[in-house]
Structures are given as structure tokens and as C-alpha cells.
Amino acid sequence: MDILANLNPQQQQAVTAGGGPVLVLAGPGSGKTRVLTQRVAYLINRMGVPPYRILAVTFTNKAAREMQARLERSLEQSVQGMWLGTFHAVCARILRREQQYLPFTSSFVIFDDDDQTSLIRRALKDLKLDEKSFRPNSVHSAISNAKNNLILADDYPAGTYRDEVVARVYQRYQELLLASNAVDFDDLLLYTWKLMNDNPNVREQYQQRFEHILVDEFQDTNLVQYSLLRLITGAHGNLFAVGDEDQSIYRWRGADYRNVLRFEEDYPAVQKILLEQNYRSTQNVLDAAQAVIDKNRYRTRKKLKSMPDKGAGERLSLYEAVDDYGEAAFVVDTVQQLIARHQAKGGDVAVMYRTNAQSRLLEEAFLRAGMPYRLVGAQRFYGRKEIKDVIAYLRLVQNPFDEVSLARVINVPARGIGDKAQLNLQLAAQGAGVSAGEVLLRLAQEGKQSPFWEQLGRSVTLLADFGTLLAGWRAQVDVMPLPNLFDRVLEEVNYEYFVKDGSEEGDGRWENVQELRRLAFEYEERGLTAFLENLALVSDQDTVQEGAEAPTLLTLHAAKGLEFPVVFITGLDDGVLPHNRSLDDPEEMAEERRLFYVGLTRAKLRVYLVRAAQRNVYGNFQDSIASRFLDDIPANLLQEQAGGFRARGGGRAQKQAQATWESRALRTQIGAAARQQPAAPVIQQQFRPGMRVRHPAWEEGIVLESKILDGDETVDVFFESVGFKRVVASLAKLEIIKK
DNA sequence: CCGATGAAACACTGG
């Protein structure tokens, strides 16, 4: 096995660098994952470092899994004992081992965003603060920010009245977390840092164990992560960091690309290696990306070089649709066209956008065209009510102190424990200084002898029944395999009957639960704790499926680290990208620019830049102007696609007004037609057999048949390029060439 | 105590 095969000189230098701090600044597509993997292989194979003395931190769980697989393939041996995972996963692992130093037990649960928000709400309520003047989200983000910057609740600076309030909510929020034996995402990092910082013996133990520490996506570390790395690295300083300032896109999560600079200051002996050779994209793509990113200041300038054999490649396509419906239609049409011409396979294509909300119209367009697609976004699945319910049950089994999960499921499905009964339970628990879950368990165990029995009034038997269920499940945790436990819980609460209400949605909900059940089977060996931890720490990126047949829809953030032959970047309008909330802050604007840069540099061959002259925001139409970032791409690298609203001739403003009027009028008609079913269609048939028409993507064709269906004209056309197609007249911008 | 209904508020990115 040759670890250095197929590496360029800079990559080799990085892989074989000696001990001490190493900083690899790697442009997009420069093979940094390879470098990281081969570096580990080199340490194990050439330097004789045992795997268990290595800690490698990746940005996503998926990256960790891939790295492990690659390593084992390349080394032809197991890397068991090596620690490999995201910061959050590694910290969770450390915290579960060091229970004696921590204010929670090792069966702690990790609260997700919704749990965190509801806990903030409770804290606000406890402190008699008004949610209107102190928005839970904004208070939460202030607390999160503090945590990311190593500020504990006691140290929160009280400059203004608002800060003073936030400090109090922060205090209360932490109390509530501890009462639930829970931590939030930020706590995973902060507690680990505090553990190492306050306990020299623990710190030294990890320092000695981890002889080599490697970190990917270093530009997206925040202060806690950076400080933690420094603590664990200790005196040997064997810290190998790979990153690219230009791809830092998590500022809002506390990430600070200046950690790259800080690294150089803190470790003067650092070896700095630049990887500029790009193996991914054509030179045109790189030139466009470079032109965009060069407008940013405070960065290490890099010159992106394409592989000579790729040539300049195609120019980037720009399409300006009339509105966001047209934008989605263009994307789908173009994808179909690329596939029909054998220029790409469905799986080669990625469609990117700034905000998740933008995916809806795209999905609809794909569905309408009968085309399969893949949507990246864990939230879609794990955010569903039925999934959250089931997870809440399991979390309660693992950790009966979890107040948030208890509140979620105590009366779901309805079992007669209403607001009143829940309030009584709260009061009884508070009075005795225990958690509500403990009260339930004691009711189950002690029955009428329990001191709580009298206090709880009429609903006490219902509460005791629920306690009995919970106690029964808990008795099985270490005995019963996870899938069986899963089934037993659902059976005993009759959950299937609850979600299946006879409707199609009901069946879908049960199907989702079954999907979660399949996942539970994968954790049969590792058990409930590992299952729940993974559910809490899955990232959207972890749901990306490699080698999929269908186009992938994903946010620009989720696209980091991936590559696709064909990339669509949609929503290139001021207010969308760059996003409205970033317009007044130069630092935020710089980050929006980096986000665009990340999107562009995902492309191997083709880039389509798409925007809409009008889009539907909140339910009404707003005119939009082209993203300012488009102006930074040299004109000779762009080509405008036919069929956009500008390309129809005439002045821009005038045409825009006309297009607006047309599409509004049409939508109104469709809406009216849909409402007054089964009345006769109100729209006029525009197309007749024999007409020659032009389609923005499929060019010229001949109309075979046209019908009014559901208030919309459905036209069958034979196109010269792609053959027979059925299109909806209001969506596919068909132009009549000859009657 | 429960479920249905309609109004009102509301969405950036995500471990």
C-alpha cells in the first residue's frame, strides 16, 4: 500500500508533516478529505501511532463514517479505538464517561431545538416575563451565543436591562435543563470545555491519550471548540487543522474563521501548507467563483487552478424567470432536457437554495413533471409530530426526569390527564423537590401508600396507570432488544390506532413511525442511549445519499463538502441571496458571499444561476432585483438562457410589468376555476393541434392536442429535441410560433 | 376533558 500515491507535492507535504501544529489551507476541491484521511493512515502505518491515540474531528457524522470506511480500506485493518466524530458526538462521549465531575448523570438526554425553545418559554413564564417583549428565539440565541463564547450563566454581563433579563433567563434555563437531566447542543461543548478546564487530572488524562488531534473544516470552529482543542492538545501541540476561510458559513452558530489566524498566533511553530490545485471544476467555474470571493477582505488570497485537461469548460448559464413558479419550472425543464440529451443523469444534479422554504415550489414542480427527487433535510422527518412523540416516549424511558418529553406525551394519545391533572402533578413534584416523572414512578410503585396519592385528587389513578407503564418499560431497557422495546411502548399506548385516523395522512404518519422503527433495528447492538444520541445529533447533511439516481434538493449550507457535475443555484435575488437579514451588516454580507462561493465551487461542469423577477413572499407578490453578487461575475463567463422575462425583447421594466400582469391574471383565473368546480372552465384555450410552439428548454415542437383540465390548459406537444411531452400551459412558457 | 374550527402570527442557515 502506498499512502502517498496520487498525491501532489503540497498534499504529500501535508500528509508527511512532522509533529507539532500544522495548518492546511485548502481551497475547494483540492482534496482535503484525502489529505486528512491519508494523514491518519500515515500516522498509523508509517509512524506506528496506535489508532486509539488518535482523535479526528469532522464536521458531520457522514464525513466521519466515510473517513472511517476509507481508512479501513486503505490500511486494510480496523481502526478500532480511534476516536472519530463530530465535536458534538465526541463531547457527548466524554461527558457520558465523566459523570462524577458533572451535575447530570450519564443517561442525560440532548435537547433539540424545539425542546430548547419550550424550555426557554417555561423559564420566561417562571420569571413572569412577557413573550412579546422577550421573544423566546431571540433570548435563546443570546444564551447560545454566550455559551459559544465561554460565558456561563453566572458571568453573563449585565450592561443593559435586556442583558439583565437574559442573564436571569439563562440561569433559570440551566436549572430547568439540569432538573430534566438534559443538556442542549451548546452545553455538550461548554461542559466538556469546563470539565477539562477545571479538572487538571481529567485534562491530562485526555492529553496523554490523544497523541494526535486532527480537525476538519477548521474555519467553522467556534471559541468553545477552539479552546477545547487547545486544552486537549496540551504541550505536544500535535494539532493538524484543515480548513478554508472562504468556506466559513456558520458565523451565526458562533463559528469564527479568525480561529485560523488565532491558530497561527497561538502556535508560532505552525507549518502552513496551501492547497490550490483544484481537481473538481472547470476553469470557468473557478474563475467565476474567484471573482465573487475576491471581493471579500481579511483572508488568505488563493489562486484556484483547474486541472489542465478539463479545459475552460462551459460558461455559466443565467436565467431570469418571471416569477418563482417560472424559476422552478425552468429548473425542472432544464434537468429533463439534460437527461434527454444524455448530458447528465438525474443523480448528477443538485438544486441549491438559501432557505428551506424555497424547496416547496421546486418540489411541486418536480412532482408535477413526474420526476423523482431527493430532498436533503433531516428536519423534514425528525420534525414530524408522530416521530417526535415516539422519540419523546423513548427519551422518557431512558431518562424519566425529562420534563419536556413527559409534557409532550403524558396525554398523547389522550388518556384523561388534562391541564388540571398535569398542574397538580407539577405542584406535587415541586412540593417534594422531585421531578414529575419520579412522582409517576412512585405512584406506580407505592400505590395508595404513596404520600402523593392524596394530593393528586381525581386523576390520580390515571397518573398511576401511566407511571406503571413507564416503570414497566424502564424495567426492560437493559433486558429487551431495542426494536422490541420500541414495539412494546407503541403497543401499550395504542399509538397505531392513535395516528391512523383512516385518512391517507394517517397511514403516512404510521409509515413514518415504521421508518423510525427500521432505524431502531440498526441500533439493536448499541442500545437506546446510542440510538437517542444519534437522533439528536443527525445533521441534514447526514441524509445526503450518494449515488442517488434523482436530483438532490438542498440548502447552500448543506451543500458544503459535496460536489455535483451540474449545479443550480436558485433565488439569486437581493433579499434571498444575500438574505434580507444580512444586508445591513458587512460581516454578514461577507458570509452570504462565502455561501454563494461554496455553492459555485460544488460544480464540476455546469452551473445554472437562476432568479425570479417576482416572488411570493408570505403569500403576496413582491418585485425583486437581481442579486448584487451576479454583478461580480465577469460578463464573458456568463450566458443568458433564452425564455427569461428579459429575453422577450422590449424594456426591462415594461416587460416585467407585462409579465407580472400576465402571470397574475392567469393565476387568478386558475384559482377561480378551481373554486367553482364543476363549472365550465373560465380560461380560453390558446393552443390547437398543428400549431408550432417554442418552449424555453425544449425549443421547437408541434402541438398534438390541447385540453382544458381542472381550469388549466394541458397541451401535448411533440418536441424535436425530446419527443412527446405533456405540459401545463400556465407553467411551461410555451410561445406560439406559427398558427 | 376532548376534538374541531378558524384566526392570527409567522419563516434564514442547523449540530
Place this chain on the structure above:
DNA sequence: GTTTCATCGG
């Protein structure tokens, strides 16, 4: 366009 909250009748 979706989610959440308040209200009402059963």
C-alpha cells in the same frame, strides 16, 4: 403557505 393558539360545542 404553514403552524400555533384561542375558542366553542359536545
